[in-house]
Amino acid sequence: MKTVIVRPERCVxxxxxRLACAVEHSQSKDLVAALGEAWRPVARIAVYPGxxxxxxxxxxxxxxxxxxxxxxxxxxxxxxxxxxxxxxxPVRCINCGMCAMACLFGVLTFAPTPQAPERxxxxxxxxxxxxxxxxxxxxxxxxxxxxxxxxxxxxxAEMAAKGRFLAQAFFAASQGASESxxxxxxxxxxxxx
Amino acid sequence: xxxxxxxTSAAGLAGAETLRRLDPxxxxxxxxxxxxxxxxxPLLTYLLGRETTREKxxxxxxxxxxxxxxxxxxxxxxxxxxxxAHEVHLADGRALPYDRLLIAxxxxxxxxxxxxxxxxxxxxxxxxxDVERLERHLAHARRVAVVGAGAVGLKAADALxxxxxxxxxxxxxxxxxxxxxxxxxxxxxxxxxARLGISLHLNSWPTAVVxxxxxxxxxxxxxxRELPTDAVLFSVGVAPRVExxxxxxxxxxxxxxxxxxxQTGDPDIFAAGDCVLPRHLLTGAPAAFHIWPxxxxxGEVAGANLAGxxxxxxxxxxxxxxxxxxxxxxxxxxxxxxxxxxxxxxxLDATTGRFKRLVFDQGRLVGATLVGEVRxxxxxxxxxxxxxxxxxLPVDPRSPHFHPGRLWARPLPGAA
Ligand SMILES: Cc1cc2nc3c(=O)[nH]c(=O)nc-3n(C[C@H](O)[C@H](O)[C@H](O)COP(=O)(O)OP(=O)(O)OC[C@H]3O[C@@H](n4cnc5c(N)ncnc54)[C@H](O)[C@@H]3O)c2cc1C
Numbered sequence: 001m002k003t004v005i006v007r008p009e010r011c012v013x014x015x016x017x018r019l020a021c022a023v024e025h026s027q028s029k030d031l032v033a034a035l036g037e038a039w040r041p042v043a044r045i046a047v048y049p050g051x052x053x054x055x056x057x058x059x060x061x062x063x064x065x066x067x068x069x070x071x072x073x074x075x076x077x078x079x080x081x082x083x084x085x086x087x088x089x090p091v092r093c094i095n096c097g098m099c100a101m102a103c104l105f106g107v108l109t110f111a112p113t114p115q116a117p118e119r120x121x122x123x124x125x126x127x128x129x130x131x132x133x134x135x136x137x138x139x140x141x142x143x144x145x146x147x148x149x150x151x152x153x154x155x156x157a158e159m160a161a162k163g164r165f166l167a168q169a170f171f172a173a174s175q176g177a178s179e180s181x182x183x184x185x186x187x188x189x190x191x192x193x
Numbered sequence: 194x195x196x197x198x199x200x201t202s203a204a205g206l207a208g209a210e211t212l213r214r215l216d217p218x219x220x221x222x223x224x225x226x227x228x229x230x231x232x233x234x235p236l237l238t239y240l241l242g243r244e245t246t247r248e249k250x251x252x253x254x255x256x257x258x259x260x261x262x263x264x265x266x267x268x269x270x271x272x273x274x275x276x277x278a279h280e281v282h283l284a285d286g287r288a289l290p291y292d293r294l295l296i297a298x299x300x301x302x303x304x305x306x307x308x309x310x311x312x313x314x315x316x317x318x319x320x321x322x323d324v325e326r327l328e329r330h331l332a333h334a335r336r337v338a339v340v341g342a343g344a345v346g347l348k349a350a351d352a353l354x355x356x357x358x359x360x361x362x363x364x365x366x367x368x369x370x371x372x373x374x375x376x377x378x379x380x381x382x383x384x385x386x387a388r389l390g391i392s393l394h395l396n397s398w399p400t401a402v403v404x405x406x407x408x409x410x411x412x413x414x415x416x417x418r419e420l421p422t423d424a425v426l427f428s429v430g431v432a433p434r435v436e437x438x439x440x441x442x443x444x445x446x447x448x449x450x451x452x453x454x455x456q457t458g459d460p461d462i463f464a465a466g467d468c469v470l471p472r473h474l475l476t477g478a479p480a481a482f483h484i485w486p487x488x489x490x491x492g493e494v495a496g497a498n499l500a501g502x503x504x505x506x507x508x509x510x511x512x513x514x515x516x517x518x519x520x521x522x523x524x525x526x527x528x529x530x531x532x533x534x535x536x537x538x539x540x541l542d543a544t545t546g547r548f549k550r551l552v553f554d555q556g557r558l559v560g561a562t563l564v565g566e567v568r569x570x571x572x573x574x575x576x577x578x579x580x581x582x583x584x585x586l587p588v589d590p591r592s593p594h595f596h597p598g599r600l601w602a603r604p605l606p607g608a609a
Contacts, residue, residue: 008601046597048599056601059352071485074235075249094244094245095516097487097514097515097516097523098485100571101523101525103571104571105597106568106572108568109568110521172521
């Protein structure tokens with residue numbers, strides 16, 4: 001099952017993912033039009049400073065089993081096995097906050113949404129952009145990420161690739177060569193500070 | 194094997210489903226005195242406040258019992274359990290044999306020992322039927338008094354005010370939620386209560402419910418005042434539902450005593466949810482704390498152990514989320530440290546009303562309260578539950594930099 005794979009060591013904190021996420025979850029899915037919508041578009045991904053020029057994109061991991069699902073008193077959080085996501089149904093959500101009490105990654109925001117117009121606020125988080133998925137497109141944050149910090153792929157395949165990469169890097173290092181695991185552009189950017 | 198489960202709510206269903214997964218052929222009978230499909234008890238205040246609908250209360254489909262292969266006896270009260278004969282006795286006179294029994298009978302609202310409770314207009318809120326009764330009465334009511342400012346009382350008061358009723362909320366102590374909230378959080382909560390138009394009466398409790406022609410007209414209070422009202426909703430705590438265990442040695446007044454496997458004094462009887470007295474996750478002392486997620490977690494352990502899995506229940510970490518209109522609080526763990534070496538950290542942002550309060554003891558985080566911005570609550574509670582020493586953390590929880598970035602972004606060697 002494809003998922004968003006985060007490589008925090010590549011993130012430069014440009015926040016393009018947040019913008020793309022907010023636009024994708026607006027009614028019009030258009031940046032300019034979204035600014036004028038009655039429901040302020042909300043990004044479901046956050047980017048935290050990680051110290052020493054590192055940034056950390058933080059979003060729902062779609063845990064399975066999900067702690068938020070287990071504590072939801074409204075039956076609003078359900079596993080979607082077909083998509084490999086843990087989804088919140090905004091129509092059922094009653095904004096009680098129990099999910100934030102259970103989430104180990106701190107990814108929930110509470111805000112009004114056009115999907116449940118009669119509610120003051122509901123719990124919002126990453127949904128892997130179902131509308132895009134239906135069109136065979138990657139999630140908005142992945143498409144917006146220009147440095148490869150957010151990728152859409154199969155975790156097993158990514159892990160195997162990373163394992164091969166590390167093995168090669170280790171081998172190269174033991175040969176006396178030095179190999180940086182981050183692209184030059186990012187390494188240079190970090191050196192600016 | 195023949196299993197019987199008393200109670201078809203959070204704990205009973207979690208137990209039944211876990212048992213079914215482990216023992217696909219088991220004969221499992223679920224009994225409840227309530228006749229509806231299983232529903233979410235915590236949603237009752239939201240139903241009362243018209244923030245959800247009756248059909249959204251039901252968490253399982255119409256076919257649920259058949260799909261899971263559960264036999265059901267709904268609308269059937271259990272009157273007695275006979276551990277010697279391995280039998281459950283029902284109100285209709287039948288006796289049901291079992292090999293193993295799970296008691297998940299929950300709790301019932303307490304009522305204070307004061308005169309006037311028989312009057313029409315006196316309510317408690319625990320069952321769907323209670324909401325239906327309340328609805329009928331509220332059609333002719335303008336003023337409602339809620340007695341008890343705990344989690345349920347607060348949510349009920351919010352719901353009633355949301356419907357446009359005039360609400361008086363009585364707190365026995367000097368603040369609401371006196372058992373779980375510090376003074377600063379309580380003050381922020383009280384400001385929110387005032388904004389909702391709810392009249393909060395501190396240090397107040399009723400000495401009698403007063404009526405006229407069989408209907409509630411007022412409440413006599415401890416300070417001599419008489420508070421006019423059309424209805425009284427008592428939410429002054431709950432007691433475990435164990436009346437059907439009279440004559441056995443299984444029950445105690447604070448809850449059914451259980452060991453770490455949620456086994457009762459009888460090896461073939463397990464218990465889970467609001468009816469048990471579990472241990473506190475941090476102190477190991479018996480601690481009753483009634484929340485839906487704990488009932489589910491206990492039901493899962495007890496259900497597995499019915500099938501012989503010997504799973505342990507680690508204990509309960511008290512925690513709750515108080516979400517009123519315009520106020521969000523998540524609090525859990527200890528309100529104060531256990532030892533004199535303990536320390537309390539507080540940080541209030543007066544302009545936003547955001548507040549963070551952390552309780553440390555013996556080098557570990559043992560309690561956390563967040564007001565306003567609560568999204569990282571689960572991270573604090575995980576540190577509390579894991580007993581992670583603060584010195585092992587990449588960033589101190591007191592620091593403004595305590596967030597996922599500093600916790601999980603690790604500089605790569607040679608990248609800086
Ligand atoms: C109004 C309200 C709001 C709440 N809000 C929250 C919240 O926001 N968050 C939260 O975490 N918790 C909340 N709670 C607490 C939560 O609902 C309970 O902790 C949870 O329901 C406990 O589940 P349980 O399965 O142990 O017991 P219960 O849900 O009480 O279920 C026990 C069942 O057993 C049946 N039963 C009992 N005795 C017998 C008998 N002799 N024969 C047959 N059947 C019997 C009962 O009728 C009941 O159906 C709230 C509770 C109330 C009342």
